[in-house]
Amino acid sequence: MNEIANTAALREPCVPGLFSEEEGARLHGARCNCCNTPYFPRVATCRNPSCDESRIVPCTFGGEGNLWSYSVADFPPPPPHRYDQPFVPYAIGVVDLDSGLRVVGQMVDPAEAMQVGARVRLVIEPIHHGDGKAFTSWKFKLL
Amino acid sequence: MQEVVVLGVGMHRFGKTGDAIVGEKSVTELCRHAVDMAMKDAGVSWKQVQAVSAASSRFSGGKGWGLNGNDIVEDFGCTGIPVYNLSAGCAAGGNAFNIGYSLVAGGIHDLVLVVGGEVMPKGMIQTSGVEDANDPEYLRQRCVGMPGPAFWATLARRRIFDYGTTEEQMAKVTVKARKCSESNPFARFQKAVSLDEVLASPYVSNPLRLFEICPVSNGAAAAVICSKEMARRFTSKPITVATSAVATIGFDDALPRSLAGPVPSGPSFHTEAKSAVMKAFERSGIGPRDISFTELQDNTCYYELAFPEEWGLCEPGEAERLLEAGETAPTGRMPINPSGGFVSFGEATTAMGVFQIAELTWQLRGQAGGRQVPDAKVGLAQTNGLGGNATAAILKR
Numbered sequence: 001m002n003e004i005a006n007t008a009a010l011r012e013p014c015v016p017g018l019f020s021e022e023e024g025a026r027l028h029g030a031r032c033n034c035c036n037t038p039y040f041p042r043v044a045t046c047r048n049p050s051c052d053e054s055r056i057v058p059c060t061f062g063g064e065g066n067l068w069s070y071s072v073a074d075f076p077p078p079p080p081h082r083y084d085q086p087f088v089p090y091a092i093g094v095v096d097l098d099s100g101l102r103v104v105g106q107m108v109d110p111a112e113a114m115q116v117g118a119r120v121r122l123v124i125e126p127i128h129h130g131d132g133k134a135f136t137s138w139k140f141k142l143l
Numbered sequence: 144m145q146e147v148v149v150l151g152v153g154m155h156r157f158g159k160t161g162d163a164i165v166g167e168k169s170v171t172e173l174c175r176h177a178v179d180m181a182m183k184d185a186g187v188s189w190k191q192v193q194a195v196s197a198a199s200s201r202f203s204g205g206k207g208w209g210l211n212g213n214d215i216v217e218d219f220g221c222t223g224i225p226v227y228n229l230s231a232g233c234a235a236g237g238n239a240f241n242i243g244y245s246l247v248a249g250g251i252h253d254l255v256l257v258v259g260g261e262v263m264p265k266g267m268i269q270t271s272g273v274e275d276a277n278d279p280e281y282l283r284q285r286c287v288g289m290p291g292p293a294f295w296a297t298l299a300r301r302r303i304f305d306y307g308t309t310e311e312q313m314a315k316v317t318v319k320a321r322k323c324s325e326s327n328p329f330a331r332f333q334k335a336v337s338l339d340e341v342l343a344s345p346y347v348s349n350p351l352r353l354f355e356i357c358p359v360s361n362g363a364a365a366a367v368i369c370s371k372e373m374a375r376r377f378t379s380k381p382i383t384v385a386t387s388a389v390a391t392i393g394f395d396d397a398l399p400r401s402l403a404g405p406v407p408s409g410p411s412f413h414t415e416a417k418s419a420v421m422k423a424f425e426r427s428g429i430g431p432r433d434i435s436f437t438e439l440q441d442n443t444c445y446y447e448l449a450f451p452e453e454w455g456l457c458e459p460g461e462a463e464r465l466l467e468a469g470e471t472a473p474t475g476r477m478p479i480n481p482s483g484g485f486v487s488f489g490e491a492t493t494a495m496g497v498f499q500i501a502e503l504t505w506q507l508r509g510q511a512g513g514r515q516v517p518d519a520k521v522g523l524a525q526t527n528g529l530g531g532n533a534t535a536a537i538l539k540r
Contacts, residue, residue, distance in 0.1 A: 014285055015276050029403070040403040041282070049394055069304070071296030072349035073288060078267055080274055081284045089349075092289050094297050094399065096406045103403035104287050111349060116304040127288065137286045 014082070014127055014135040021124035026060040027138055029101065033057055038101045064143065065097035067118045072111045082128040082135070093140045095120055108141040119143040146371035147247045148381035149538065150254075151185025152501035153177040157331040157362035157488045160262065164331065165361040170203045171214045173363035174260040178215060181256070181501075185367035186377045189219045192367070193252040196243035198235035198259030198493030199228040211493065215258055233440065235259060236364070236496025237389070237526040237534025243368055244387040244536075253373045257500070260363025261491035267291060279401030287402070292356055294398065295443040296348035298412060302449060303350060306460045310350055314341035315466055316444035317354050317486055323473060324483025326513025331360050332487045355444045360489025364497035366504070382507050385427040385521070385537040390418035392531025400531070413453070415533035416440075420454045420525055423535035431455040434537075435519040436478035436506060438499040440526045441485045447471070450525070451479060473516045481506060481514045496534055499524035507540040 013019065018041055019027050029040035033055035037048045040061060046054035076087040083090075091107035091114050107114065108125055123141045126134035155176040158164030165173065182189065197212030212226035227246075231238040236259035243257040267290055275281055283289050302308050318338055324330035336354060344353040374381040392400075393414035397407035411417075424430055431454060439450050448462040456477055457465055465471055473481040482488070482502040485495065503522035505511045511519075520540055527533040 015282060017276075018282070018286065027403075037405050038403075047394065069297045069301035071293045071300055071351075072346065073290060073293060074346040074349055075267070075290075077284070077288060077290035080281055081288050081290065083288060090288065092287060092293050092297070100406050101403050102397075102399050102406045104283065104289055104399055106287055116300065127286070 010132065011126070011134050011136050014137045019124060019138050021136070024062055025122045025124045025138060026062040027103070027122065029059060029061050030056050031059045038099065040101055040103060061097055061099050061101050061103070062122045063098060064119060064121050065095045067114065067116060067120050067140070068094045068096050068102065069116055070094065070107065070114045084128050093120065095140050097122070106137065106139045108139050113142060144248050145250050147244050147368055147384040148371050148374045149366055149384060149500060149504050150187065150369050150374055150377055150381060151181045151183070151367040152504045153180025153184060153365045154329045154498060154501050155260070155363040156329045157360040157491060159331070159360055159489070160265070168361070170200055170211065170260045170262045170363070171218055173262070173361060174211070174215050174258055174365070175218055177260065177363040177365040178219065178256065178258055181365035181367050187254065187367055190222060191254055192224060192256045194225045194227070194246060194255045196227045196229065196239045196246065196255055196257045198239040198496065199230040200261050200493050201230065201232070202264055202492070203262035211260065212258070231532040232528030232530055233490065233492045233495060234526045234528030234532035234534050235493040236498065237524070237536065238496065238532065240366065240496055240500055240536060241387045241389045241534055244384055247368055247370055254367065254369040256365065256367055257497055258363070258365040259493040259495070259497040261493050262361045263359035263491060265359070283401055290348070292348040292351060292443070295356065295445055296351045298398070298449065299350055299443065299445040302445060306463065308448065308463055310342065311338065312463045312466065313350065313355055313444050314338055314352070316447045317341045319466065319472055320441070320480060320484045320486045323481050323514045324487030327483050327487070330483045330487045331489050332483070351443055351445070355486070357442050357485035358489040360491045362488065362491035362494050362498070364494045364501050366497055366500045380508070380540070382504050383539050385429055385539050386423050387534070387536040388419050388422035388426060389534050390415050390422060391533070393418065413527060415531045416450065416525060416527045417453050419533040419535040420523070423523070423537050427537050429521060429537055433521055434523045435521050436473070436481055436516040437523045437525070438480055438482060438484070438502050440495065441480055442490065444486065447479050447484070451477065473514050478516045481511065481516050483514070492528070496524070496526045499526065500536065500538070503538040507538055
């Protein structure tokens with residue numbers, strides 16, 4: 001399984017178009033140039049009711065942030081969730097990226113290592129495997 | 144505006160498919176029992192019902208596409224009355240009550256039946272079953288692997304960080320809830336649990352344990368409401384609806400419900416719940432200090448600690464102390480969920496908002512037996528549901 005994970009050619013996004021890893025882990029989102037609200041995934045128009053004019057431009061988010069809180073998936077969740085067998089509990093973080101986006105994502109490190117307030121970095125890692133492929137998603141790694 | 148009263152309420156005891164309580168009963172059968180009881184309690188016949196406001200069942204019954212009220216009308220006899228099917232996730236029952244209330248208050252109808260019931264699929268509530276990359280629920284499930292309880296656990300974890308809440312304190316909410324439900328004939332769980340038993344139950348989503356989150360249940364609840372004018376024909380002691388309010392989420396809500404949101408400037412979670420409760424206070428002229436007791440949506444113990452603070456019933460960070468001092472018990476200064484709450488009933492999603500109206504009514508009439516709040520004068524009910532929906536109602540005697 002690790003061999004698959006480490007072979008770039010066999011890595012495939014679990015949902016295409018949301019993120020990339022070629023030039024570092026990036027989430028493909030947007031920002032409103034009028035009110036500065038960040039969005040992920042991308043939106044067609046600004047959803048901030050206080051915004052005077054919707055001026056959405058594509059932008060990407062990555063880099064570092066703070067772990068605002070976290071929880072643990074202690075039981076296998078129902079479909080359409082997907083996970084590798086046998087199920088191993090994993091931590092889920094709520095991260096405030098320095099770029100102004102609060103985003104949820106699985107944590108790479110084990111639950112026992114989590115600390116509210118910890119510094120983390122956005123990474124792209126396999127989230128489940130199948131058909132000889134490693135399906136990737138964005139995750140956060142403790143620094 | 145006409146003044147609106149609750150004339151009668153009914154419920155089918157909550158249970159799980161295949162057990163001795165609900166067995167294999169359909170949602171229509173569960174609702175029939177609750178409606179029948181509510182009509183007898185009110186002293187009205189089916190022919191006197193002028194409209195039905197129903198929480199549209201999402202998981203069961205209907206004709207397979209989220210319909211409930213029409214099945215009830217068909218079951219009791221088609222009289223040609225209007226049916227309103229309301230869909231708002233776990234807030235649907237509260238929404239159905241609000242529409243029923245609005246119809247009577249606005250003078251459109253004088254007597255309306257409000258009903259909600261559900262037969263739930265087994266296991267964790269599935270927020271979305273569609274495989275559609277445009278659906279944020281799907282993206283969260285596939286890209287993050289974040290089931291429903293993870294949200295509650297994330298908020299609970301943050302509370303632990305902010306206020307030093309202990310896992311024992313979290314567990315004591317369940318101990319208190321189950322103590323209440325011992326004397327509730329409609330609760331699914333009617334046995335008290337000890338602190339050790341709660342702490343011995345496995346984590347579902349750390350830091351929340353199995354006994355600290357509500358399971359799914361089958362159940363139904365109904366209420367007959369009418370104008371105060373009309374109520375004189377039936378009773379001398381009606382329970383008055385001080386107000387009913389509905390709200391949705393605010394843009395600045397701090398909880399990312401799909402994948403992401405802007406980093407908020409301050410803590411403001413569940414803005415929909417707070418907004419509904421604040422609207423209810425404002426419209427009724429009843430403040431947090433006037434409330435005798437509250438029935439709130441405790442999908443998890445965390446909410447029993449957080450919600451009263453967010454609504455001004457107590458100070459921020461004070462809830463744990465009040466819990467440990469017994470002040471949130473029926474006999475305390477700030478009774479919360481004397482029914483036993485969702486933690487003791489399990490959630491039959493569309494029934495819950497109506498279930499709360501039934502409990503408020505019994506409490507205000509002094510008919511709540513061993514869980515009775517002494518001299519209960521004013522009760523607050525609150526639900527919230529998928530999609531950022533929330534409702535609040537205040538009843539008084």
